[in-house]
Amino acid sequence: MADVTTGAGAFGSTFIPDDEAHRRYLSQKQKLVWRRRLLPLITILALLLIWEISVPLFGIKSFIAPAPSAVAVVLVTKFGLLMTNLLPTAIEAVLGFMIGNGAAVLVATAFVYKRTLEEAFFPVAVMFNTIPVVAKAPILVLLLGNGMQPKIAIAAIICFFPTLVNMTRGLRDVNPQQMELMHVLSASPREIFTRVRLRNSLPYLFSALKITASTAVIGAIVGEWIGANSGIGALIIQSTYNFDTPLLYATIVVGSCFSAAFFGLIVWLEGRFLKWNVVASS
Amino acid sequence: MSVAELSVARQPVVQNTPAAVQLEDVTVRFITERGTVTALDRINLTVPKGGFMSLLGPSGCGKSTLLRVVADIIAPSSGRAEVMGGTPFAARARRDIGFVFQDAALLPWRTVTENVMLPLQVGGGIGMESARDPQELLELVGLSDWGKAYPHELSGGMRQRVSIARALVSGPKLLLMDEPFGALDEITRDRLNEELLALWERTGTTILFVTHSIYEAAFLGQDVLLLAARPGRVREQVPVDFPGPRKISLREKPEFACLVTRLRAVLETC
Numbered sequence: 001m002a003d004v005t006t007g008a009g010a011f012g013s014t015f016i017p018d019d020e021a022h023r024r025y026l027s028q029k030q031k032l033v034w035r036r037r038l039l040p041l042i043t044i045l046a047l048l049l050i051w052e053i054s055v056p057l058f059g060i061k062s063f064i065a066p067a068p069s070a071v072a073v074v075l076v077t078k079f080g081l082l083m084t085n086l087l088p089t090a091i092e093a094v095l096g097f098m099i100g101n102g103a104a105v106l107v108a109t110a111f112v113y114k115r116t117l118e119e120a121f122f123p124v125a126v127m128f129n130t131i132p133v134v135a136k137a138p139i140l141v142l143l144l145g146n147g148m149q150p151k152i153a154i155a156a157i158i159c160f161f162p163t164l165v166n167m168t169r170g171l172r173d174v175n176p177q178q179m180e181l182m183h184v185l186s187a188s189p190r191e192i193f194t195r196v197r198l199r200n201s202l203p204y205l206f207s208a209l210k211i212t213a214s215t216a217v218i219g220a221i222v223g224e225w226i227g228a229n230s231g232i233g234a235l236i237i238q239s240t241y242n243f244d245t246p247l248l249y250a251t252i253v254v255g256s257c258f259s260a261a262f263f264g265l266i267v268w269l270e271g272r273f274l275k276w277n278v279v280a281s282s
Numbered sequence: 283m284s285v286a287e288l289s290v291a292r293q294p295v296v297q298n299t300p301a302a303v304q305l306e307d308v309t310v311r312f313i314t315e316r317g318t319v320t321a322l323d324r325i326n327l328t329v330p331k332g333g334f335m336s337l338l339g340p341s342g343c344g345k346s347t348l349l350r351v352v353a354d355i356i357a358p359s360s361g362r363a364e365v366m367g368g369t370p371f372a373a374r375a376r377r378d379i380g381f382v383f384q385d386a387a388l389l390p391w392r393t394v395t396e397n398v399m400l401p402l403q404v405g406g407g408i409g410m411e412s413a414r415d416p417q418e419l420l421e422l423v424g425l426s427d428w429g430k431a432y433p434h435e436l437s438g439g440m441r442q443r444v445s446i447a448r449a450l451v452s453g454p455k456l457l458l459m460d461e462p463f464g465a466l467d468e469i470t471r472d473r474l475n476e477e478l479l480a481l482w483e484r485t486g487t488t489i490l491f492v493t494h495s496i497y498e499a500a501f502l503g504q505d506v507l508l509l510a511a512r513p514g515r516v517r518e519q520v521p522v523d524f525p526g527p528r529k530i531s532l533r534e535k536p537e538f539a540c541l542v543t544r545l546r547a548v549l550e551t552c
Contacts, residue, residue, distance in 0.1 A: 175385075175387060177383040177384070177385060177387035178387050178389065180350075180353075180355055180381070180383070180387075181381065181383065181387050182404065183354075183355055184353050184354075184355065184374060184379060184381045185377075185400070185401050185404050185405045186374060186375055186377075186404075186405035186406070187404040187405050188404075188405070188406070191404045191405070195389075195400075195403075195404060196389065199389070199391045202391075274391075275432075276390050276391045276392075276432045276433075276434065277390070277391070
């Protein structure tokens with residue numbers, strides 16, 4: 001293959017019709033795409049295989065570290081149990097994500113238009129953010145009870161800060177010449193907000209959404225650790241105390257898959273809404 | 283030849299109407315941490331309707347500030363600015379002014395056509411009666427096939443053409459250009475210079491063009507206004523009377539070289 005390419009490049013390139021070269025270029029590109037997809041898959045399979053062999057080889061007990069096959073069996077046999085526990089966690093994470101990000105967008109807008117608000121409240125937000133989630137969680141459980149509310153609140157709080165910081169920056173960092181242009185066009189403050197500032201902030205917002213999509217799930221799980229009867233977090237605690245390690249691993253797999261799917265959804269939305277930016281930055 | 287004579291020669295009809303731009307003793311001061319900086323010091327200038335004036339000077343001479351006074355982006359600290367017979371504010375509100383920025387300032391999330399249409403979509407639809415067809419303008423700047431493209435897909439020169447089309451879409455009477463071709467390569471710049479002159483002759487728009495290229499200033503302007511720096515003040519106004527339509531080959535003519543030498547001599551004393 002390499003010989004053909006160099007041969008054509010040296011003196012034969014004029015003899016290859018354009019679409020032939022184009023076809024070859026496309027097939028090369030396709031190969032690269034497949035390589036990028038297959039390589040990580042092969043790595044994961046290899047690691048799982050090593051793990052699978054190591055467990056019986058070194059005589060590791062199942063309750064300390066189960067083999068991947070044992071986890072897979074649990075994933076199938078206890079699928080119903082896993083899903084009934086995923087549902088509350090998913091609801092908490094998604095609601096917390098929406099509330100936290102929504103609040104962050106509103107507060108960022110207020111910050112951009114009223115500097116004094118930012119000067120007054122941003123240091124408070126920074127300090128609040130320095131408190132670890134595991135410390136905030138019990139306080140919220142005391143305040144909001146044992147239901148879904150404290151978990152939603154924790155997920156929301158965890159989402160709030162990254163989005164606030166990014167969104168404030170995105171709304172503010174507008175090209176000054178674009179602002180001068182809007183001034184020359186006598187655009188109203190509302191038009192400047194919707195047609196320039198908001199659009200300008202979208203790439204920043206999506207960066208924050210991608211971070212918070214996974215942290216919202218973590219927030220909900222941490223909330224469930226403090227006190228819950230169902231949910232991924234509750235199942236993690238239960239299976240750990242019961243030494244049901246295969247179930248613990250299966251729960252973690254389900255939680256991670258949900259997190260990844262949520263992240264994937266945001267990436268897909270970004271591709272749809274930020275066509276101009278995704279193409280530009282890739 | 284004086285400025286007045288030039289305007290008479292070109293457009294006898296507008297003889298008695300007020301000038302497109304008139305500045306009288308315009309001074310602009312900025313307050314910075316190091317104290318007050320005088321960006322413009324008692325500037326006087328007159329651009330006749332349908333005229334093309336180049337503003338030439340070293341960096342820091344306040345060329346861009348001057349353009350922003352005319353566009354009602356910066357208010358003068360003292361002195362009087364008049365645009366199309368009224369205040370700059372009134373001219374801006376009437377959509378008499380089109381502004382072309384140095385970096386094109388296109389909105390990256392809008393396609394080429396959407397960018398060109400922006401002036402028609404904001405500001406409450408003022409000046410719609412003089413609005414021009416965006417597609418026609420894209421044809422005028424040679425980008426009729428690029429309407430659906432996004433700015434990042436275009437070269438620097440194409441982006442600047444889009445921004446010129448955008449500035450023209452509301453049918454402005456005055457076009458303010460702030461070093462629009464400063465970031466472009468020489469070949470593209472030459473081509474756009476020629477196209478801009480053709481466009482000016484076809485539309486009859488008054489143009490005020492800021493540049494720091496002596497060649498560009500001399501090639502484009504009916505007048506070249508030389509500015510000195512720190513504080514920005516008028517050094518000299520030099521009329522340029524090459525007959526139109528000017529072609530880029532004009533630059534090889536001895537008269538052109540003569541003018542450039544003269545402009546350079548004045549600039550060196552700025």
